[in-house]
Amino acid sequence: MKIAILPGDGIGPEIVDQAVKVLNALDEKFELETAPVGGAGYAAHGHPLPEGTLNLAKAADAILFGAVGDYQYDNLERALRPEQAILGLRKNLGLFGNLRPAILYPELAGASTLKPEVVSGLDILIVRELTGDIYFGQPRGVRECPDGPFKGQREGFDTMRYAEGEIRRIAHVAFQAAQKRAKRLTSVDKANVLETFQFWKDIMIDVSKEYPDVALDHMYVDNAAMQLVRAPKKFDVIVTGNMFGDILSDAAAMLTGSIGMLPSASLDANNKGLYEPSHGSAPDIAGKGIANPLATILSAAMMLRFSLSRAEQADRIENAVKQVLAQGLRTADIYEEGTTKVGTAQMGDAVVKAL
Amino acid sequence: MKIAILPGDGIGPEIVDQAVKVLNALDEKFELETAPVGGAGYAAHGHPLPEGTLNLAKAADAILFGAVGDYQYDNLERALRPEQAILGLRKNLGLFGNLRPAILYPELAGASTLKPEVVSGLDILIVRELTGDIYFGQPRGVRECPDGPFKGQREGFDTMRYAEGEIRRIAHVAFQAAQKRAKRLTSVDKANVLETFQFWKDIMIDVSKEYPDVALDHMYVDNAAMQLVRAPKKFDVIVTGNMFGDILSDAAAMLTGSIGMLPSASLDANNKGLYEPSHGSAPDIAGKGIANPLATILSAAMMLRFSLSRAEQADRIENAVKQVLAQGLRTADIYEEGTTKVGTAQMGDAVVKAL
Ligand SMILES: CC(C)[C@H](C(=O)O)[C@@H](O)C(=O)O
Numbered sequence: 148m149k150i151a152i153l154p155g156d157g158i159g160p161e162i163v164d165q166a167v168k169v170l171n172a173l174d175e176k177f178e179l180e181t182a183p184v185g186g187a188g189y190a191a192h193g194h195p196l197p198e199g200t201l202n203l204a205k206a207a208d209a210i211l212f213g214a215v216g217d218y219q220y221d222n223l224e225r226a227l228r229p230e231q232a233i234l235g236l237r238k239n240l241g242l243f244g245n246l247r248p249a250i251l252y253p254e255l256a257g258a259s260t261l262k263p264e265v266v267s268g269l270d271i272l273i274v275r276e277l278t279g280d281i282y283f284g285q286p287r288g289v290r291e292c293p294d295g296p297f298k299g300q301r302e303g304f305d306t307m308r309y310a311e312g313e314i315r316r317i318a319h320v321a322f323q324a325a326q327k328r329a330k331r332l333t334s335v336d337k338a339n340v341l342e343t344f345q346f347w348k349d350i351m352i353d354v355s356k357e358y359p360d361v362a363l364d365h366m367y368v369d370n371a372a373m374q375l376v377r378a379p380k381k382f383d384v385i386v387t388g389n390m391f392g393d394i395l396s397d398a399a400a401m402l403t404g405s406i407g408m409l410p411s412a413s414l415d416a417n418n419k420g421l422y423e424p425s426h427g428s429a430p431d432i433a434g435k436g437i438a439n440p441l442a443t444i445l446s447a448a449m450m451l452r453f454s455l456s457r458a459e460q461a462d463r464i465e466n467a468v469k470q471v472l473a474q475g476l477r478t479a480d481i482y483e484e485g486t487t488k489v490g491t492a493q494m495g496d497a498v499v500k501a502l
Numbered sequence: 503m504k505i506a507i508l509p510g511d512g513i514g515p516e517i518v519d520q521a522v523k524v525l526n527a528l529d530e531k532f533e534l535e536t537a538p539v540g541g542a543g544y545a546a547h548g549h550p551l552p553e554g555t556l557n558l559a560k561a562a563d564a565i566l567f568g569a570v571g572d573y574q575y576d577n578l579e580r581a582l583r584p585e586q587a588i589l590g591l592r593k594n595l596g597l598f599g600n601l602r603p604a605i606l607y608p609e610l611a612g613a614s615t616l617k618p619e620v621v622s623g624l625d626i627l628i629v630r631e632l633t634g635d636i637y638f639g640q641p642r643g644v645r646e647c648p649d650g651p652f653k654g655q656r657e658g659f660d661t662m663r664y665a666e667g668e669i670r671r672i673a674h675v676a677f678q679a680a681q682k683r684a685k686r687l688t689s690v691d692k693a694n695v696l697e698t699f700q701f702w703k704d705i706m707i708d709v710s711k712e713y714p715d716v717a718l719d720h721m722y723v724d725n726a727a728m729q730l731v732r733a734p735k736k737f738d739v740i741v742t743g744n745m746f747g748d749i750l751s752d753a754a755a756m757l758t759g760s761i762g763m764l765p766s767a768s769l770d771a772n773n774k775g776l777y778e779p780s781h782g783s784a785p786d787i788a789g790k791g792i793a794n795p796l797a798t799i800l801s802a803a804m805m806l807r808f809s810l811s812r813a814e815q816a817d818r819i820e821n822a823v824k825q826v827l828a829q830g831l832r833t834a835d836i837y838e839e840g841t842t843k844v845g846t847a848q849m850g851d852a853v854v855k856a857l
């Protein structure tokens with residue numbers, strides 16, 4: 148089993164180091180191969196997703212990804228900016244199924260900006276489609292406005308689109324995830340305005356016939372954004388498109404107050420996947436040894452579970468993380484009075500010890 | 503001065519009645535003319551925006567709008583559904599500038615699901631562009647997928663677009679609003695992915711040169727959704743497109759916990775406008791006399807201020823609302839122990855009395 152390790156930029160390398168420590172501490176050894184990505188890819192090879200990195204990602208059984216982006220790359224032309232690496236990996240590897248859990252760890256309940264009674268026990272799974280929608284639709288660009296009151300002016304434009312098969316396959320991922328949980332699925336759309344999402348809704352309803360044990364409901368995206376703030380515990384699994392999923396999954400993650408704890412998986416049709424923390428590259432704290440490595444360590448656990456069929460190893464890691472939290476160890480982002488503040492490497496070491 | 507009164511569906515008629523009471527209690531009398539809209543428009547004339555209603559709205563100096571939508575219209579074809587009325591009014595009247603304040607009234611701090619320290623004193627203004635973007639872009643529909651792995655299948659599609667002049671005019675609205683407040687403007691985009699919003703960002707930066715006294719910053723929409731949950735008080739004015747504004751303004755409104763209190767204005771280039779509560783038609787409680795009329799009454803105050811140049815009258819109404827809150831009167835949605843629960847009409851009467 149070969150794992151591609153793509154640390155990236157900012158805090159990426161230091162948090163990925165901890166996850167690698169944890170992987171190396173398991174009985175079974177995996178082949179790990181590292182390659183630069185994002186700003187680091189640009190610095191090394193002039194492109195955020197160098198050919199060698201893409202080939203490694205293609206050849207590997209799974210990919211562990213840190214985070215990309217740093218100040219010095221902000222003014223590059225769009226095609227060379229770090230985030231193009233992540234878009235390129237998703238598209239080239241067909242990673243259409245993005246699983247983003249938003250879980251509140253009981254020990255960290257105080258970190259949420261929401262009242263404890265609103266979020267205690269929160270456990271939502273957001274299933275975001277990741278290779279379609281307005282992210283990749285063509286045509287797009289800047290052109291002369293063809294008609295209407297602004298005719299002749301410049302206009303920026305993009306194309307939102309979803310084909311039937313794209314909706315069906317993400318629907319199956321979501322229904323099957325719901326079957327393993329509380330069997331409730333909310334499809335988030337904007338069918339009252341968008342043709343794409345009226346079509347999305349129609350297909351969701353059609354696929355739901357194959358899953359009579361799952362209760363499907365539909366919610367407009369603006370209402371979903373409200374309900375996440377008002378009563379987030381009412382959700383079990385949410386499925387939505389790439390653009391709405393980008394917004395809602397970040398809002399949901401932030402509800403927990405500890406986005407430094409949340410892993411994510413991006414899967415292809417054969418459960419090969421890319422695993423990364425839900426947070427970003429946080430260049431402001433990079434290199435200081437204070438970043439929280441737990442989201443990345445938990446991403447490695449998800450990788451063992453989904454792509455490498457090593458569920459017991461995943462359980463072991465997840466339990467080790469629970470143990471270090473129970474021991475009162477906290478990185479700065481989740482620190483509270485009465486707990487013990489530790490750095491990135493200390494946290495990684497503690498997880499290894501708890502394994 | 504002529505005001506078009508469009509009560510609509512659900513709780514629309516009962517809450518608009520209270521705002522009409524308040525308008526009639528002012529010294530100056532306005533000409534008020536009522537017409538059906540939404541489901542009520544369909545029921546009366548077979549269309550959610552009957553010609554007579556549209557003509558009245560065009561002829562009036564301002565429009566007071568309740569809310570639209572009710573169960574019995576849910577299965578009509580899209581073009582006849584109630585919400586088409588609001589889209590039609592916006593487009594036909596050129597109401598491109600949507601102002602949505604999210605304010606936390608000190609008396610209602612407990613109603614928020616967020617911790618008091620996170621939201622106390624919250625006062626954000628969201629400026630949402632309302633007649634462009636993917637809401638109205640052409641082409642759109644369901645077609646045969648022209649290429650790629652899903653070629654030949656059906657696909658739903660829409661067009662996102664913003665012309666330069668459209669961005670400029672909403673930018674001016676936002677910068678001028680910021681000048682009257684804390685002089686900070688956050689433009690929310692997704693420039694890292696969308697051509698439309700890279701273009702949006704470029705134009706915002708260009709317009710900012712005319713407003714050196716306003717500090718402009720830029721935030722991706724996913725990050726904005728997070729920051730609204732994490733630290734909403736850091737925002738002053740937010741400006742964004744139609745789609746992102748739909749989502750973020752609802753999330754921001756919900757932060758206050760009392761969406762029944764929040765008015766909104768939708769303005770054209772000459773400050774003619776449509777005024778409506780930020781909440782919906784709530785058909786589940788319609789006709790029970792328990793809906794909160796304050797958002798509609800405050801919408802009438804906004805109307806006096808922005809479209810009718812009657813700032814003192816607007817102040818009077820806003821102060822009367824503060825008084826009834828201070829008196830401890832509460833409709834069911836904002837009721838807390840120790841306050842006095844009142845119905846829709848009682849609340850309207852109390853505001854009239856406090857005038
Ligand atoms: C970096 C960016 C292109 C990306 C996205 O918009 O998908 C990020 O926000 C995410 O959610 O992974």
Ligand SMILES: CC(C)[C@H](C(=O)O)[C@@H](O)C(=O)O
Pocket residue numbers: 339340369585588589748
């Ligand atoms: C009813 C719907 C079309 C509308 C919108 O999406 O603009 C509503 O959500 C709003 O925000 O006014």
